[in-house]
Amino acid sequence: MKKATRQHTKKHNRNLVLRTIFAHNSVSRAEIARVTHLTRTTVSEIVSGLLEEGLVEEVGIGESIGGKSPILLSVAADSRYLIGLNLARDKFIGAIVNLRGEIRETAEAPVPDDNGDKALELVFKLIDQLLRKRIKPIVGIGIGTPGLVNTRDGIVVNAVNLDWRDLPLGQMLQKKYKLPVSVLNDSQATAIGEFVYGGDHASDENLIVINMKHGIGSGILINGRLFQGDGGGAGEIGHVVVQGNNELCSCGKRGCLETISSARAVLKNLDIKSLDQARESYIAGNRKVVKVVNGAAYHLGMVLGNLIGTLNIHRIVLTGDMTQFGPGWLDAVSEAMRNAVLARMSESTLLELGTLDYRACILGASAFLLLDDYSLLFTLENK
Numbered sequence: 001m002k003k004a005t006r007q008h009t010k011k012h013n014r015n016l017v018l019r020t021i022f023a024h025n026s027v028s029r030a031e032i033a034r035v036t037h038l039t040r041t042t043v044s045e046i047v048s049g050l051l052e053e054g055l056v057e058e059v060g061i062g063e064s065i066g067g068k069s070p071i072l073l074s075v076a077a078d079s080r081y082l083i084g085l086n087l088a089r090d091k092f093i094g095a096i097v098n099l100r101g102e103i104r105e106t107a108e109a110p111v112p113d114d115n116g117d118k119a120l121e122l123v124f125k126l127i128d129q130l131l132r133k134r135i136k137p138i139v140g141i142g143i144g145t146p147g148l149v150n151t152r153d154g155i156v157v158n159a160v161n162l163d164w165r166d167l168p169l170g171q172m173l174q175k176k177y178k179l180p181v182s183v184l185n186d187s188q189a190t191a192i193g194e195f196v197y198g199g200d201h202a203s204d205e206n207l208i209v210i211n212m213k214h215g216i217g218s219g220i221l222i223n224g225r226l227f228q229g230d231g232g233g234a235g236e237i238g239h240v241v242v243q244g245n246n247e248l249c250s251c252g253k254r255g256c257l258e259t260i261s262s263a264r265a266v267l268k269n270l271d272i273k274s275l276d277q278a279r280e281s282y283i284a285g286n287r288k289v290v291k292v293v294n295g296a297a298y299h300l301g302m303v304l305g306n307l308i309g310t311l312n313i314h315r316i317v318l319t320g321d322m323t324q325f326g327p328g329w330l331d332a333v334s335e336a337m338r339n340a341v342l343a344r345m346s347e348s349t350l351l352e353l354g355t356l357d358y359r360a361c362i363l364g365a366s367a368f369l370l371l372d373d374y375s376l377l378f379t380l381e382n383k
């Protein structure tokens with residue numbers, strides 16, 4: 001029992017130290033001790049272990065603040081790799097990602113029309129393809145998939161487009177590749193990607209990321225942790241009904257946010273094929289286009305107002321196709337949002353655009369494996 005506790009403390013401290021090194025470009029042992037409140041001896045011991053694992057490297061000499069100049073430490077970015085997959089609607093994209101979120105290799109394939117089993121085969125095929133690139137060691141696989149996901153058990157509960165129901169994807173991949181696997185809703189993965197690798201976010205920050213690709217979803221981080229709700233569906237705003245008896249949605253309901261505010265809905269309502277064309281007409285001020293796009297923005301803004309009223313989170317990142325409509329669209333979203341909630345709450349809320357595009361989902365799905373615990377990085381110990 002006592003030993004177990006000691007082991008636990010050791011792991012906890014090691015995570016603290018590694019998290020601090022991850023959060024800095026380079027940092028000295030003394031600075032780590034100051035930030036983590038661990039003793040210098042403990043920090044030195046842990047750092048020795050990290051150097052031995054090759055996870056951390058000494059990268060130079062820092063400025064002296066009286067006394068000896070400190071040696072600076074940095075994460076060895078290419079000492080470990082993760083695989084991230086974005087199961088987007090039109091194509092699946094996979095990538096090998098290093099510890100700094102840099103993509104080293106990618107593989108992609110169009111999604112077959114009669115999906116289900118075929119889509120599953122494609123997931124295996126992409127991972128096989130990436131593993132053949134001989135970039136090593138790969139320590140985990142993260143998947144971002146549309147639909148409702150039970151992340152704890154790695155089960156895709158319901159992904160309508162892929163025709164997956166109660167699919168134990170995590171278990172299947174774990175069994176085949178003998179690696180830790182995480183399965184996340186794609187918008188939740190996108191949120192983690194933007195949080196970790198996008199704008200400048202403090203590690204304990206709150207953040208909402210709205211993901212507007214084919215459909216609409218969102219991911220919510222509270223104190224730097226992904227909030228998934230009791231059933232895993234937290235942030236599933238695309239299927240909240242905003243206009244009764246309207247357009248039939250893929251989920252079977254009518255008037256879901258997705259049927260009005262998504263890129264697909266906008267193109268359908270305008271009877272235009274390409275987003276580029278719609279954007280040009282919008283910017284040129286075509287009245288019909290402006291009406292439809294601003295209507296889409298209006299309903300999204302109303303839902304954002306509801307989210308702010310519920311969560312009072314100060315930063316919201318918008319990402320995906322619809323952001324291509326630019327400042328006019330963003331202003332319309334912002335105005336509707338501000339009209340939908342107490343002024344004092346909306347005034348302090350910042351709407352920003354995402355920076356990572358499709359990469360956010362891949363990076364987030366892989367980073368999720370490390371969000372709470374770095375254990376899987378320790379290859380010497382895991383042998």
Ligand SMILES: [Zn+2]
Pocket residue numbers: 238239240249250251252253256258
């Ligand atoms: Zn729906």
